[in-house]
Each structure stands twice: as C-alpha cells, then as structure tokens.
Amino acid sequence: MAKPNRVEVLSPEGCRTVVADEGTAGREPGSLWTMAPRLDDLRGKTVYLVDTGFGGSGKFLDEMQAWLAEHLPTVVAVRRRKTGHVFRDDTKDLWAEIKERGQAAVLGVAG
Amino acid sequence: MAADRRYYGVPLRFAYTPHPVAGMTSSVLRSYVEGVDPASGRLVMDEVVDALTKPLGPGERVVEHARVPWSRLPQELIEPDTEDNLQRLFYERGWTDGLPVILPTRERVAAMLEGTTHLPDEVVGEIYLERTFERVRFTVEMVAIIGVMAGARPEHLPVILAVASTAEPSIPRSTTPFGRMLLVNGPVRHEIGMNAGVGAFSPRTLANSVIGRAWTLLTISWGGFRLKEQFWSSQGNPVSYSNMCVAENEEASPWEPFHVEKGFEATESTVSLFRGWNVVNNVVGSSHRSVGEDMFTQIRPLVSPYSAATLVLDPLVARHLESDQGFKTKAAFCRWLSEHFRLPAREYWDNDVVDMLVGPLAVRGVEPYATWRNLPPDTLIAPYDKPAEMNVVVVGGETSPMWKVSDFSYTVSASVDRWRAQPLTTECDDGSCGLAGESLPHAGYPRPGDSSTGTPPAAF
Numbered sequence: 001m002a003k004p005n006r007v008e009v010l011s012p013e014g015c016r017t018v019v020a021d022e023g024t025a026g027r028e029p030g031s032l033w034t035m036a037p038r039l040d041d042l043r044g045k046t047v048y049l050v051d052t053g054f055g056g057s058g059k060f061l062d063e064m065q066a067w068l069a070e071h072l073p074t075v076v077a078v079r080r081r082k083t084g085h086v087f088r089d090d091t092k093d094l095w096a097e098i099k100e101r102g103q104a105a106v107l108g109v110a111g
Numbered sequence: 112m113a114a115d116r117r118y119y120g121v122p123l124r125f126a127y128t129p130h131p132v133a134g135m136t137s138s139v140l141r142s143y144v145e146g147v148d149p150a151s152g153r154l155v156m157d158e159v160v161d162a163l164t165k166p167l168g169p170g171e172r173v174v175e176h177a178r179v180p181w182s183r184l185p186q187e188l189i190e191p192d193t194e195d196n197l198q199r200l201f202y203e204r205g206w207t208d209g210l211p212v213i214l215p216t217r218e219r220v221a222a223m224l225e226g227t228t229h230l231p232d233e234v235v236g237e238i239y240l241e242r243t244f245e246r247v248r249f250t251v252e253m254v255a256i257i258g259v260m261a262g263a264r265p266e267h268l269p270v271i272l273a274v275a276s277t278a279e280p281s282i283p284r285s286t287t288p289f290g291r292m293l294l295v296n297g298p299v300r301h302e303i304g305m306n307a308g309v310g311a312f313s314p315r316t317l318a319n320s321v322i323g324r325a326w327t328l329l330t331i332s333w334g335g336f337r338l339k340e341q342f343w344s345s346q347g348n349p350v351s352y353s354n355m356c357v358a359e360n361e362e363a364s365p366w367e368p369f370h371v372e373k374g375f376e377a378t379e380s381t382v383s384l385f386r387g388w389n390v391v392n393n394v395v396g397s398s399h400r401s402v403g404e405d406m407f408t409q410i411r412p413l414v415s416p417y418s419a420a421t422l423v424l425d426p427l428v429a430r431h432l433e434s435d436q437g438f439k440t441k442a443a444f445c446r447w448l449s450e451h452f453r454l455p456a457r458e459y460w461d462n463d464v465v466d467m468l469v470g471p472l473a474v475r476g477v478e479p480y481a482t483w484r485n486l487p488p489d490t491l492i493a494p495y496d497k498p499a500e501m502n503v504v505v506v507g508g509e510t511s512p513m514w515k516v517s518d519f520s521y522t523v524s525a526s527v528d529r530w531r532a533q534p535l536t537t538e539c540d541d542g543s544c545g546l547a548g549e550s551l552p553h554a555g556y557p558r559p560g561d562s563s564t565g566t567p568p569a570a571f
Binding site for chain 2: 004005006007008009010011012013035037038039040041042047053054055056057059060062063064066067071072081082083084085086104106108109110
C-alpha cells in the first residue's frame, strides 16, 4: 500500500510581530510611577468602595460594606459608583474626591 | 493578595472573587465576600485588608515604563505530515473553528495572493492581546493563509483583507454571547458571486460562507481565542461560524445602499461590520398591524443602550414601507420608530446593560437620561432616542415579506477596492502605487516582479 503524501503547510499564526508593550498611559517612555503608600491599619479610616458599574458589582460591594460594618466597625466605608464609562479610564472627579476625603479605595468588580 | 500587571504595567493589588457576580443573589454575594479567593486560596477579605495595609514591596514603589521594541516571532515550522495528521494538528492547536480547514500549503497561499497586488509582507493591521500584553501585527500573507483555511478563492481575498484591516474581532472578548454581521456593498458583490437574495443568510453560497468564516479564523488564530484563555463566552453564539456574512440587495432596494449612507460612492465596494447579541426573525408578515407596530413587539425585549438597532428587511418589506407607507428614506423609517416606540422607564433601567452603559450618563446629567432616571417607573419613554444609530439593510429574495430585528450596532466600514488586484503595469507618480507602508518579512512566495523562489528569508 502506498504511503500517504506528506504535505508542507504554513502556520496560521504566521510570522507574528510582537511588542511586549505594556502601555504608558500617555506618559513618556521611561517615566516613573509611584504607588500610594499603604495604611498602617484600617481602623478609623475612610475606605471608598467603588462600583465599576458592571452588572452585580454594586450588590457585591454592598455585601462588602456590610461585612466591614460587622467586622471592622470603625471603618467608614463609603459606597460610590464609578463615574464615566464602565470600561474606560475616564473618571476624574471621583478620584479627586477620594484623594481629598478618603484614605483607601477598593474598585470592583467585573464578572 | 495577588499582584498583577494588568494595568499599564503598574503592579496593582488584586483579590479575586468566585465567578460570576452578575445575576447572583445577595446571599451568594455575601458568601463570596466571606469566602475564599479562588486564585490564592486565601480569604477574600483578608486579601482586601492586606492589599490596603501591607507595606509596598520593592517592585511596587516605583515602576519604570519602557517601550519594548518590536520583535519578530519566527514563522513556526510545522513538520510535513499527512493531510489527516495536519488536520488533527490544526484542530489541536486551536487554529480552527472546529471544522476541517483547507490546509495552507505554500502553493495554495501563493495562488490566494494572486487576489491582490499588495505585497505579502505589507502590514494590514494590528491587534492587542490583553492576556499577554502583546501587540500583534498581521500581513497580507497571513490574511491569505487564513483565506485558504476558510476555503476562499483568490477573488475573495480583497474582501477578507478589508475585514482584517479593521482589526475588529469577530468574537469580542466577553462572557456574553456577542455576534457579528458582515455586510458587503458595491460591485464586488456580483464579481465574487455573493448572495443578497434567496437564502442569503443560509449556509449555501460560497462567497458568503468563506468570507464570514475567514473573519472568525482570523480572530481565533491571532486573537489567541483558546477556550478559557481569551475566550470566555458562557454559551457562545452560533452566528460566529459565519458572522451573518451577506451582501445588500441594492438593486431591489428602494433606498440608498448602506455604504452610500456612510459616505462611499455607489461604485465603491465596501465591507461594513455590526456587533450585538440578539436577532429576532418575524414570521409570515404583518396582516393585522403595520410593519413598524409589529417591530415594536420584537424590539421590546432587545432594548439596547445608545439606540443601537439594525433592521434587515426583505426588498418586499422595504418597497412596502417606501411606496405604501411613505418612508422615502431608511432614515425616515428609523425616525418613525424612534418617535413611536415606548417603554416604561422601569423596564428600561432594570436592563443591566442599559444600567451599566447609560446609567453613568444619567448620573452626569446628560439628557434625556437624567430625566428618565427620575421618572415614575411606569412612565413611558422613547428609548430609541438616537435614530441615527439605527440601521436599515435590505437583504432577501422576495419570496416572503420577512425581516430581522436586532440589537446590533454599526461599528465600521472599510474599502474593498483598496485591496483589489490591480493591473500589474499600473504605475503612479511616486512609484509606490499605493503600496507604501511598513513591511514585514514574508514567507517567500513568488510575487509579481519578485525573483524570490519561495525560500523563506533568514528571519524564519
């Protein structure tokens, strides 16, 4: 019995040209970012719980707020919804408010 | 506490909840809060508290951004094998839509490239892979490989290139069942035998089938659309096999072709892309009420944000609307729908997608959404307030007065003519013949005026 023909084919992923560019968020390449320092603890602190607006996230953060009230009652947990579009980095007013009045923020959730 | 580099390289601290969150009851969500992070195995709230209080590590204090230069990944060498084994390999690598493909041999790809005079190494577009932070550029040659796999002929290649040039995926990344529609307008419809008439959306006509299929194979191959990697749609959508690829029945329509509405000349050939979730077909016709009133019953469960809707009308319906009901343009019919369709405000805002996307506009005071947000729940509103966002397309074979109503939005149109095969003797003033642009190494196919013999360049 004759052997089946062997075929030479090309990969559909081809010669991909790739850059591992993580983005610069509008900054010049090589610029520096500094993460905000962490808190010593949360007691007596104002923590913003920011709902992205994705379905269910508000209800989830309601439950997180209830948990904080029960387990860390001195935390002032402020529930807010992200202003602007749910999928875009277009919020300014709320971030300014958190910087002025809050000490920490939790942003969530998607899914 | 999980550090992650998802956001512009900043090592944000993430805690993960079980999935899904959307649609879960309060008690389930409370169990998520009190439960374990499925990624780390630690309690979710321990992770949240730690994220806010644990001192920053060395890698978190300062992040230096640096653009990494483009780098070329070599063309993967696939060992020659039998057709059966290669079919299996392609499937197992996740390069197919689950169906057998035409294997892209060098000869078949070279033949496919005859469908355009653009050089194989010309960059067609670029996509971003969020999972790996990669930007992937793709070339004419790579599109031709996909065209072969889809079963296309060389004459189909310009249309597939036009779709690829938009860099839009046929399967948007989402846990929802997104679907797409691909509409072709202009003379190319006839030249390549596209179906705009009887059974245009059905699996019957080569051009419709292979062009629509190629779009999804493009998405799968370059978008890394492996199940549970980049592809998480909970149920998926059968539309994605061929993406409702169809031509507009311009000759039977009483109205302007779709691409002319978008600023193209009638003599130009284009592809136009749409995106949404739901398509509702009417059945029989509308003997007891007007077409528009019938559509209200179909639009109601679809209510989508931003007035997004696409109506696909058989020519019988289009001509009825134009001659019997006096809608002299597609836009006139959309305006009528916009003005007359009503919905209780509560029904509108209780739609999660509307709340997610339109809710922030209401909060910002954008009208009419801010007013709608404060209305008594039973007050009727006209939620399709932007008739310009509603689209009408004429497709069908006039065997019955059928139509489809969808929540699809129009996303983009692209020129097919740009990618056509031009006479090889064509010259232009600057010598570029419209082919200027960045190039990537190609796999060495013979091409017009090229002495290449098919040997891959050293980069491979």
